[in-house]
Amino acid sequence: MSDPAAPTTQDADVDYLEQYRVPCVPEVYYIPDFITEHEEEYLLRKAPPQPMWRTLANRRLQIWGGIIKNGVLVGQKLPDWLDKFPDLVTRLRDTGAFKSAKHGQPNHVIVNEYLAGQGIMPHEDGPAYHPVVGTISLGSHAVFNYYKYADTPSTDAPADAGRAVDRTPLVSLLLEPRSLVITRSSLYTGHLHGIEERTHDVLGEDGVIVANAHLVRAEEARTGGTLTRATRMSLTCRDVERVLDVKRFGK
Ligand SMILES: O=C(O)CCC(=O)C(=O)O
Numbered sequence: 001m002s003d004p005a006a007p008t009t010q011d012a013d014v015d016y017l018e019q020y021r022v023p024c025v026p027e028v029y030y031i032p033d034f035i036t037e038h039e040e041e042y043l044l045r046k047a048p049p050q051p052m053w054r055t056l057a058n059r060r061l062q063i064w065g066g067i068i069k070n071g072v073l074v075g076q077k078l079p080d081w082l083d084k085f086p087d088l089v090t091r092l093r094d095t096g097a098f099k100s101a102k103h104g105q106p107n108h109v110i111v112n113e114y115l116a117g118q119g120i121m122p123h124e125d126g127p128a129y130h131p132v133v134g135t136i137s138l139g140s141h142a143v144f145n146y147y148k149y150a151d152t153p154s155t156d157a158p159a160d161a162g163r164a165v166d167r168t169p170l171v172s173l174l175l176e177p178r179s180l181v182i183t184r185s186s187l188y189t190g191h192l193h194g195i196e197e198r199t200h201d202v203l204g205e206d207g208v209i210v211a212n213a214h215l216v217r218a219e220e221a222r223t224g225g226t227l228t229r230a231t232r233m234s235l236t237c238r239d240v241e242r243v244l245d246v247k248r249f250g251k
């Protein structure tokens with residue numbers, strides 16, 4: 001079993017993140033083995049309650065931490081499997097990545113599950129979130145792409161409302177099982193992100209050059225080769241700044 005790469009509180013500073021910095025991309029950090037195999041197994045097989053899945057055309061999802069209405073989170077306590085075992089919230093806080101966020105740690109988690117061949121269209125996430133996103137991958141890898149708009153953004157145009165997208169990714173990252181990727185940059189605001197619907201990813205010169213090649217476990221990212229996708233579950237963890245406290249109504 002691999003050890004988690006999570007830091008202890010005393011080394012929760014910029015240096016911890018620096019070693020995981022993705023070169024040539026502003027403020028993106030890739031941390032392999034952020035969670036253990038045991039934790040991964042628990043999260044995949046036991047944790048997300050079956051009745052909570054919402055099935056969409058190309059993935060299914062659960063949303064934890066509350067509902068966002070008009071940019072305000074109607075907050076609900078995160079379940080134990082996100083903040084006790086595994087203690088993901090504390091571990092994410094201890095990376096230091098959320099230091100500049102209002103609550104210093106995530107309060108909202110989207111769980112997505114993709115079968116091999118499924119993905120998510122290029123999109124923007126909206127303004128409710130502080131521009132720090134922590135994404136944990138479980139069960140399978142994915143190639144995560146950032147895209148730019150094909151036109152020059154006009155300052156008063158609403159985000160992605162009918163604007164053409166340049167379908168050649170600006171940057172691609174390989175997200176391996178048990179890894180964490182932290183994005184704290186303009187890549188989340190003013191750009192789009194997505195995952196192509198594929199059963200296999202060809203890496204290297206004949207396929208995708210990933211910007212985090214030297215940080216990943218898979219040799220294929222450096223030497224070239226094909227990775228076969230399986231079912232992937234992702235946890236997209238964020239700090240929603242504006243929270244309506246409804247403790248008195250809920251658990
Ligand atoms: O599965 C992922 O890593 C991406 C999920 C995502 O972009 C979203 O839920 O908005």
Ligand SMILES: [Fe+2]
Pocket residue numbers: 123124125193
């Ligand atoms: Fe997204």
